[in-house]
Amino acid sequence: MNKKVARLVSYGVFAVFLTACSDNSQTDTETTATPVATVAIETAETPSSEYTAALVPRYQTDLGFQVSGKVSSRQVEAGQKVSKGQTLATLDDVDYVQRKQAAEAALKAAKQNLQKAENDLRRGKELYQSNAIGEQQLESYQLAYESAQDQFQQAQSQQQQAQNALEYTRLKAPESGTVVAINADPGLVVSAGQPVVQLAQGEQHQVVFDLPADKPVTESATLMLNGQELPLSLFSQSGALDPLSFTRRVRYNLEQPLDDALFGQLATVLVVNTDYDNGQLLAVPIAAIDQRGEHAQIWRIESGKAATTEVQVMELTTQQALIKSDNLAVGDVIISQGINRITEGQSVKAVN
Incomplete structure (x- = not known):
């Protein structure tokens, strides 16, 4: 009787052991x-x-005076809208006014000299036709007239240049736009072409x-x-x-x-x-x-x-x-x- 009980207990322990081993194997697989x-x-x-x-x-343009000189005034500020032809800044124009006056006086003198040479040539032709003067004298009148013409044209060009230079003492907006930046304080001496105003066009x-x-x-x-x-x-x-x-x-x-x-x-x-x-x-x-x-x-x-x-x-x-x-x-x-x-x-x- 005792042997049977011992055998049954052994079987139960072995079954429990197998069940535990099966559970541990499954747990180990999950933990790995x-x-x-x-x-x-x-x-x-x-x-x-x-x-x-x-x-x-x-479109942004750097504007500068076409002549050199000392800035006398600026008439706009950065951020200001301007219209085409509006004056932005000016230079001291005293010297340019005097140059223009001198050029006009030289033009007047050249014109008078041309008129005199023209009169002399016309009178010389009349004298030559009446045999009062020779061909050499007539040629001198002709050369004097041509020289007076050249001097008059040169004086005209110089007067126009002096007029332009005087106008260039005023910096004007080429197109309507907005002033982005300006460096034209009165008293500043600038050279020709030196940028003094940045203008945004349009x-x-x-x-x-x-x-x-x-x-x-x-x-x-x-x-x-x-x-x-x-x-x-x-x-x-x-x-x-x-x-x-x-x-x-x-x-x-x-x-x-x-x-x-x-x-x-x-x-x-x-x-x-x-x-x-x-x-x-x-x-x-x-x-x-x-x-x-x-x-x-x-x-x-x-x-x-x-x-x-x-x-x-x-x-x-x-x-x-x-x-x-x-x-x-x-x-x-x-x-x-x-x-x-x-x-x-x-x-x-x-x-x-």
Whole structure:
């Protein structure tokens, strides 16, 4: 009887032991799987960037006096709108008035000398016809008349130049526009051609800013100013990169006039990257991108195992990577954290 009881107890203990071993095996399998965080792939918005730009005029001209002298007055200020022909600044014209008077006096004398030479020639021809003088004397009258003509023309030219020089002491606006800057304080001595006024002709605005070398130049952009979003179109781009900043300067035309904006004012330009093809862009966390191989890749969970999928990184933002892949779609679940602790085929489990 005691032997039977002992045998039954032994069978019970063995059964309990087998059950415990089975449970421990299952528990060990679960604990060996590496925990990872997962996330669903999202649709990416078209990449865009914001830049600080300056409002500049479409046409800007540096104006200067055509003669040298001392500035006597300036009649406009920076930011002032002017009309065509309006006087902007003047030079001291005392010397130029005297030159004009001297040129007019020389012209008057040359005119009188020409009239005398003309009279002498006419009288000489009459005397020559009456054989009162010889051919040599007539030629002298002719030469004197031609010389008087040359002197008169020269005096006319000098008088016109003196008149022009006097007019050049007044700097006038060649076209209607806005004064951007002026450096014509009274008393300043300037040389001919020295820029003293910057004039923005017309009302058309442009924006100018520096674009990083790795960013594409787009045909259109958006100006954000005073709560408005205004369309821009590409006007020009620099043909060379700045060797220090590795940027290129670009200019965009503003399609409509701005009444409440000043030249030189700063604004924000939004540039949308339209350089991608029609392939769909996907958004994933930056931490999900694994760069340990030859190509960028992300990790997925397939039948409890970690598996990689090659991707092409198109753009990086502050938090997301914009990618393209033929093997992924919106909504697919990928491993978002812990990728540095896993290898291909390793057992993993999501802990989200």
